Amino acid sequence: MTDATATAAPRPHGAGSLLAQDERTRRRNKAEARFRAYGLSAVIIGILALVLLLVSILSNGLSSFRQTFITFPVMLQAERLDPEGNRNPAEMAEVTTFGYLPILAQAFVEHVESLGIEHDVGLRDMAAMISDEAPAQLRARVLANPDLIGQTIEVEVLAGGRIDGFFKGRVTLASAERDRNVTPAQLVLAQALAEEGSMETRFNWSFVTAPDASGQRPEAAGLGVAIVGSFYMMLVVLALALPIGVAASIYLEEFAPKNRFTDLIEVNISNLAAVPSIVFGILGLATFINFAGLPQSAPIVGGLVLTLMTLPTIIIATRASLRAVPPSIREAALGLGASRMQSVFHHVMPLAAPGILTGTIIGLAQALGETAPLLLIGMVAFVREFPAAPPEGLFDAASALPVQVYSWTQRSDPAFVERASGAIIVLLVFLIIMNAVAVILRRRFERRW
Amino acid sequence: MPLLWTLTIILVLGAVGYVLGRRKAIASAGGDTRLLHSLPGYYGANAMILTVVPALLVLAVWLIVQPLVIERSVTSLIPATTVEEIGSRSLVMTEVRRLAEGIDTAIEVGALTTGDARALSTEFTDIRARLGEVGVALGSDVTPQVLVAAQEYRAMKATGQAIMTGVVLVLAGLGLAFAYARTHQEFRARNAVEYAILSILLLASTIAILTTVGIVLSMLFETFNFFELYPWREFFFGLEWRPSFEGGSDLGLIPLLWGTLYISVIALLVSVPIGLFAAIYLAEYASRRLRSVAKPLIEILAGIPTIVYGLFALITVGPLLRDYFAEPLGLGQSSSSVMTAGIVMGIMLIPFVSSLSDDIINSVPQSLRDGSYGLGATQSETVKQVILPAALPGIVGAILLAASRAIGETMIVVLGAGAAAKLSLNPFEAMTTVTVKIVGQLTGDTNFESPEALVAFALGLTLFVITLGLNVLALYIVRKYREQYE
Numbered sequence: 001m002t003d004a005t006a007t008a009a010p011r012p013h014g015a016g017s018l019l020a021q022d023e024r025t026r027r028r029n030k031a032e033a034r035f036r037a038y039g040l041s042a043v044i045i046g047i048l049a050l051v052l053l054l055v056s057i058l059s060n061g062l063s064s065f066r067q068t069f070i071t072f073p074v075m076l077q078a079e080r081l082d083p084e085g086n087r088n089p090a091e092m093a094e095v096t097t098f099g100y101l102p103i104l105a106q107a108f109v110e111h112v113e114s115l116g117i118e119h120d121v122g123l124r125d126m127a128a129m130i131s132d133e134a135p136a137q138l139r140a141r142v143l144a145n146p147d148l149i150g151q152t153i154e155v156e157v158l159a160g161g162r163i164d165g166f167f168k169g170r171v172t173l174a175s176a177e178r179d180r181n182v183t184p185a186q187l188v189l190a191q192a193l194a195e196e197g198s199m200e201t202r203f204n205w206s207f208v209t210a211p212d213a214s215g216q217r218p219e220a221a222g223l224g225v226a227i228v229g230s231f232y233m234m235l236v237v238l239a240l241a242l243p244i245g246v247a248a249s250i251y252l253e254e255f256a257p258k259n260r261f262t263d264l265i266e267v268n269i270s271n272l273a274a275v276p277s278i279v280f281g282i283l284g285l286a287t288f289i290n291f292a293g294l295p296q297s298a299p300i301v302g303g304l305v306l307t308l309m310t311l312p313t314i315i316i317a318t319r320a321s322l323r324a325v326p327p328s329i330r331e332a333a334l335g336l337g338a339s340r341m342q343s344v345f346h347h348v349m350p351l352a353a354p355g356i357l358t359g360t361i362i363g364l365a366q367a368l369g370e371t372a373p374l375l376l377i378g379m380v381a382f383v384r385e386f387p388a389a390p391p392e393g394l395f396d397a398a399s400a401l402p403v404q405v406y407s408w409t410q411r412s413d414p415a416f417v418e419r420a421s422g423a424i425i426v427l428l429v430f431l432i433i434m435n436a437v438a439v440i441l442r443r444r445f446e447r448r449w
Numbered sequence: 450m451p452l453l454w455t456l457t458i459i460l461v462l463g464a465v466g467y468v469l470g471r472r473k474a475i476a477s478a479g480g481d482t483r484l485l486h487s488l489p490g491y492y493g494a495n496a497m498i499l500t501v502v503p504a505l506l507v508l509a510v511w512l513i514v515q516p517l518v519i520e521r522s523v524t525s526l527i528p529a530t531t532v533e534e535i536g537s538r539s540l541v542m543t544e545v546r547r548l549a550e551g552i553d554t555a556i557e558v559g560a561l562t563t564g565d566a567r568a569l570s571t572e573f574t575d576i577r578a579r580l581g582e583v584g585v586a587l588g589s590d591v592t593p594q595v596l597v598a599a600q601e602y603r604a605m606k607a608t609g610q611a612i613m614t615g616v617v618l619v620l621a622g623l624g625l626a627f628a629y630a631r632t633h634q635e636f637r638a639r640n641a642v643e644y645a646i647l648s649i650l651l652l653a654s655t656i657a658i659l660t661t662v663g664i665v666l667s668m669l670f671e672t673f674n675f676f677e678l679y680p681w682r683e684f685f686f687g688l689e690w691r692p693s694f695e696g697g698s699d700l701g702l703i704p705l706l707w708g709t710l711y712i713s714v715i716a717l718l719v720s721v722p723i724g725l726f727a728a729i730y731l732a733e734y735a736s737r738r739l740r741s742v743a744k745p746l747i748e749i750l751a752g753i754p755t756i757v758y759g760l761f762a763l764i765t766v767g768p769l770l771r772d773y774f775a776e777p778l779g780l781g782q783s784s785s786s787v788m789t790a791g792i793v794m795g796i797m798l799i800p801f802v803s804s805l806s807d808d809i810i811n812s813v814p815q816s817l818r819d820g821s822y823g824l825g826a827t828q829s830e831t832v833k834q835v836i837l838p839a840a841l842p843g844i845v846g847a848i849l850l851a852a853s854r855a856i857g858e859t860m861i862v863v864l865g866a867g868a869a870a871k872l873s874l875n876p877f878e879a880m881t882t883v884t885v886k887i888v889g890q891l892t893g894d895t896n897f898e899s900p901e902a903l904v905a906f907a908l909g910l911t912l913f914v915i916t917l918g919l920n921v922l923a924l925y926i927v928r929k930y931r932e933q934y935e
Contacts, residue, residue, distance in 0.1 A: 028827055035829035039730025042723045046747045046803070049796045053750075056765040057757065247653035255647060256654075268657040274850065274920040275913065276857020278884050279664060282909040285891060286667030293516075308660050315657075341643040369754025372859035372884070376891045402756040402860075409763055409864060417764055424757050435752065 057428070061421025063168045067204035067219060068159040070130065070193065072111035074104060076142060078150045087146040100135035100142075101127070104157065112189070115196050119189040129186055131158035133213060133220035159199065161218045161415040163190050167201045170414065207422060211384045212399065212407075218415035221408070223423055225383050229299050229398030230368060232390060236303025237310055237367050242360050244307075245314030252315075253322040254344050273312035280309050281373030289377060296378030297397040299387065305377060306367040313366060317359020321352040354445035361438040365431050371402040379403045401427045455508070455614050459621050463501040466625045470496030470632050477634040487639035495638045496628035498645045504621040511613045519605045526598050541595065548599040549606070668913065671897075671906035678900040684907060690870035690881075692890070692901045700904045702911065704870040708880035712791045712866060713855035715876065719795025721848055724802025729832055731803070732810040744807075751800035755860040762793040762865030775877035783867060783879045790865035791876070794858055798851045805850065809843035809930070810836060842930040849923035853916040859884040883908050 021029070080099060084091045105127035112119070112126065121129075134157035141155075142148055158164075162182035165171035167190070176184045193199040210222025248265075256262040284305035288294045294301050325348050333343035374380075379400050387396035399407070401423060408420040471493035478484040485492070520542065527541055556562070632638070676684070679700060687701020727747060731740050767784035774788075775781045813836050821831040837844070867879025868889065890905040897903065 028830070032827045032829045035832070036730070036734055039726045039734055042726030043730050043735075043743050043747070045723050046727050046750065046799050047743065049799065050746060050750055052765075053753070053757070053761050053796070056761055060764060244653045244656055247650045248656065251647075251650035251654045255650065265654050265657055268661050270924060271917060271920055272657055272660060274853060274916065275664070276853075276859070276884070276916055278857065278859045278887055279668075279909055279913050279916075282887070282891070282906065283660070283664045283667050286671065286906070287663055290897065291667075308656075311656065311660075339639065339643060341646060365752070369756065371754065371756040371759075372863075372888065375888050378892075380892055402754055405756050405760060406860070406863070409760060420760055421764070424760060427754065428757070431752065431754070 057421050057424050060418060061423075061425045063170075064418045064422025065204060065207055065425075066168070066201050067207070068164040068167050068199060068201045069156045070108070070159050070199050071154060071156045072108055072198060073152050074107040074138070074155045075152045076149045077103065081142060082146070082149050087149065089143050089146055092143060092146060092149075095139075097135040097139050100139050104130060104135055104138060104155070107155075111198065112193070115193075115198065117189065117192045117196070119185060119192065121183070121185045121189050125183060125186055126189075129160050129163050129190065131160050131217060131219050133158055133217050158219045159190070161413060163187070163199075164201070164219050165415055166190055167194070167199075168418070170418070207419075208426065211386065212382060212404065213384075214382075215411045215413060215416075218411075218413050218419055221416070221419055223401065223404060223426055225386055226399040226401045226404035226423070227426070228386055229302070229379070229383075230401045232299035232387065232394055232398065233303040233306055233400060234364055234368060235390065236300060236394065237306050237364060238360070240303070240307040241310045241314050241363065245311050245360070245363075246318055246356060248311070249315050249318035249322060250344060250349075253319050254340070254348070269312050269315055272308075273316065276372075277309060277370055278372040278376070280305050281376035283308070284373060284377045295395055295397070297381045297383065297399075298395050299398050299400075300394040301377050302374050302379055302400060303394070305373045306370060309370065309373065310363040310367045313363035314356075314360055317362065318352070318356045321355025321359065322348060324355065325351045351447070354441055358438045358442050361434050361441070365434040365438075368430060368434070369402055369427065371400075371406055374400050374403045375406065380407050382407075401430075452512075455617060458618060459501055459504050459508075462621045462625055463497040466496035466500040466628060467493035469625075469629055470494075470638075473629060473632045474634070474636075474638070477632070485634055486637050487642075491638035491642050492632050492636070494642045495636075496625060496632065498642065499624040499628035500621050501624075502645070503624050504617050507620055508613070508617050511609075511617070515606075515609045515613065519602060519609065522605065523598050523602045526594075526601055528594055541598075544595055545598045545602055548595060549602045552599065552603060664913065668906050668910040671903050672910050675900055675903035675907045678903065684904070688872065690886070692904070698901055700900065702883075702908070704872050705881060705883045705886055705908070706911075707872050708787065708866065708870065709856055709882040709884075711787050711876070711880065712794065712862060712882060713852055715787060715791025716794035716798055716855045717848065717852060719792055720798035720802050720851060723795075724799045724851075725806055725844065727799070728803040728806035728810055729836075732807050733828060733832055733836070744804075747803055748800050750796065751804070753797075755797065755858060756864075758793050758797050759860040759864035762789050762861055766793050767865060770877070778877075780875055780877040781879075783877070785865055785867040785879045786877045787866060787880050788876045790862045793865055794855055794861050797858070797861065798854060801851050801854060802847055805847035806840070806844050809840045809847065809927075812843075813839045840930075842926050846923040846927035846930065849919050849926070853919035853923070856919070857884065857912060857916050859888060863888055883912050887912070 078085065080103065081095055082092050083095075105123070108130060109123060109126055134155075137157065138155060160182075162171050162176070162179065163186065166176075166182075166187045171179070171182060171187070173184045173187055176182045176187055190199060206220075207222050208227070209224045210220065211225045212222065213220040252262065252265065256265075284301055288301045288304055289296055329347050329351065330343050333347045334340070338346065379398075380403055381397060381399075383397045383399050385396075387393035387398045405420045405423045405427070408416040408423065471489045474485055474489055474492035475482060482489055523545060524542060527545075684700055685702055687699055688703050689699035689701050690704045692698040692700060727743075731744055735743065763785070767786070767789040770786065770789055770792075771782065771784040775783070775786065817835050817839060818831055821835045822828075826834065862882045862885050866882060866885060868881050868885060869879050870881050870886075871878060873880065887905045887908050890902055890908075
């Protein structure tokens with residue numbers, strides 16, 4: 001006991017007051033609070049990352065849906081555009097876009113003069129304010145309607161990429177000093193024109209409908225071909241992956257005996273779900289293009305590769321929803337004299353259909369955003385022509401939405417960064433729609449047994 | 450006869466078979482369908498399957514085999530001198546095929562008659578110019594040898610096509626006749642049809658195996674070709690990556706592997722703590738309402754395509770890191786760096802780690818928690834000393850899966866990591882990965898006989914083997930763990 005009294009200084013644990021926390025409890029409570037704070041901050045970091053990602057894309061990309069246009073009257077001189085005077089589109093087609101360029105430039109210069117704007121922009125620099133795409137658009141309009149020749153028409157043409165950037169805040173007077181492609185004087189003139197109402201920045205549908213444009217004309221580049229290409233690929237994926245995936249799941253879930261072979265299939269499916277997507281690209285390149293001789297950049301090849309990638313997703317989702325149908329349904333069908341095949345196709349499948357559909361849509365959404373395998377099968381090619389209608393169109397060259405984003409990031413003009421972000425917004429809108437449909441389907445039709 | 454017509458005829462025969470089979474079955478039962486073994490539709494379906502399926506199978510096999518056979522026998526016609534002139538055998542064959550197709554097009558548009566085409570000779574006509582008129586562009590002038598080969602090619606193709614159409618149509622007819630003859634009141638049509646459907650289902654489920662085999666074979670063949678041109682020792686142990694298309698390139702794997710692993714480690718350092726803590730918080734602490742909002746929000750990150758993360762790295766994270774960390778610290782001026790790619794990839798992996806860990810934490814039995822609380826442990830002590838040790842194998846599995854994702858990820862590193870192969874420790878320097886180089890070596894025009902292009906297949910195989918190993922290991926661990934509590 002003497003020993004005990006000698007060392008009795010620390011009070012035994014729990015002998016303190018209930019109202020005052022002792023040192024150890026305080027420490028433990030602090031540790032508890034800290035741990036909780038770590039957890040909460042991890043959740044917040046995750047959500048913040050999402051917000052930051054979306055804000056970054058939106059703030060960079062929303063402006064690509066708006067474009068600067070210049071409006072001015074143009075006198076379409078007959079002697080220059082239709083030297084034969086027959087108003088025959090075939091003859092007029094001999095005048096190339098280079099024939100329209102000076103007419104547009106001259107009309108623009110005259111328009112600025114008529115407005116009485118003081119400026120010190122050279123004639124060459126003034127013409128450079130109009131997009132290189134404008135003469136081609138004017139030419140197409142004239143060829144479609146030869147009677148316009150000889151008249152003075154109001155044209156609305158795209159402004160050059162830098163001028164457009166000025167109205168969107170990407171180009172400033174200070175940055176123009178260092179830029180070889182634009183002078184501050186051009187920007188001052190553009191500002192004056194905007195005040196006169198001849199130049200305005202407004203919503204631009206052609207970003208979604210027009211085909212891609214070359215690296216010097218970011219203002220004219222659009223997503224049309226990419227959207228069509230992605231749509232074709234989704235058609236192929238839907239037509240192949242859904243039936244094959246559903247058939248495979250029915251076999252594995254309802255009929256497969258438990259043996260080595262079905263084990264092998266199961267292991268394969270779960271592994272394929274985790275194989276890096278680029279490996280599927282190599283597979284596509286080696287088998288579909290090099291071996292089977294299918295054309296490069298064709299939606300059919302992209303669709304086939306994406307089908308192989310999507311199959312595991314669809315199979316896993318379909319099997320889960322088949323499993324969710326209670327065995328009593330099958331037993332009731334069998335009891336009434338149906339064969340196993342009939343019980344599956346007449347009773348189990350309809351009940352599992354919403355789940356299968358949801359899984360398919362989610363698989364499609366995944367396939368829509370996939371980029372890496374498409375790079376290898378040549379979808380990065382620069383394609384300006386819209387593919388024909390399916391089925392022939394499936395073999396024409398096309399681009400795809402995510403690949404278009406990639407190819408725009410590889411171009412030097414900074415205006416393409418804005419375009420790429422805009423393309424991502426379009427892609428995300430499609431994904432949101434697909435996922436929303438999947439969620440609605442699930443909410444509407446899901447049955448809990 | 451074009452393929453489309455053959456197909457249509459087969460399908461029409463199938464429809465006819467359906468009607469005939471059904472009608473004969475009903476007739477054999479004297480119009481009383483109750484006397485039939487199966488529903489009348491099954492007799493029809495049986496006839497249709499026997500008509501269509503064998504014919505289509507033969508058609509498919511024929512379409513795959515015929516070009517190979519023709520190719521082989523035509524190739525043997527080409528003398529070695531011609532091969533030397535043009536370059537390689539495959540180039541000659543491309544030329545032959547072009548010419549043959551060109552002649553066919555010319556006949557189609559009416560520029561040549563069938564007789565003209567047969568009598569074509571290089572001495573009297575400039576074939577290249579003549580085909581040019583109908584819009585067929587040939588690469589070079591036609592030599593007599595190529596013309597002979599092309600004529601042979603056309604002849605064989607035409608005969609092959611004719612025989613194929615005949616065989617396939619006869620087969621369809623035979624199938625129809627056989628099924629019709631068999632159709633009778635007593636015939637077990639449903640069993641036959643269901644057997645056929647079952648075979649189709651089985652066939653569909655073997656696609657997964659075929660895909661794996663396809664992946665392995667396609668990469669294995671080209672990898673062997675690569676190792677014939679380039680020593681494997683230098684590939685696996687080479688410290689330099691310097692491809693040059695004039696030859697004499699250094700294609701060492703080590704710098705690429707180093708970049709891949711470095712980026713993956715950073716990605717895991719970002720994603721594992723955040724993902725794990727988020728999972729713990731959501732599973733153990735969060736109120737039901739917070740959970741129902743936060744969990745889907747974090748999982749949205751998993752649904753965002755990787756190209757979006759790539760662009761995020763390129764335009765936001767990269768410049769940010771460069772301006773606020775790399776340049777002030779004097780570590781580099783590059784906006785694409787190991788750090789950029791690693792952080793963004795880490796963000797991508799957060800939902801992956803958190804949702805897998807969440808499942809695993811939730812599957813730890815409640816009794817373990819209750820026991821721990823009963824002994825007076827706080828919640829965090831329970832998590833640290835009871836739940837995490839119990840869930841550890843599963844969490845390790847989740848981390849391995851995340852690592853395999855990180856190693857195989859392409860778009861984020863293509864846009865965020867750079868293209869320079871380097872062995873460096875500086876995380877703010879641009880480095881490159883295996884996947885970036887696969888994309889780099891295989892995009893654009895590639896010559897599949899040079900080691901610089903073929904190396905991509907060896908890289909792909911390396912990547913496949915590494916990720917497969919990680920996946921198998923992870924799945925094994927997760928499965929073992931699940932069994933423990935079930």
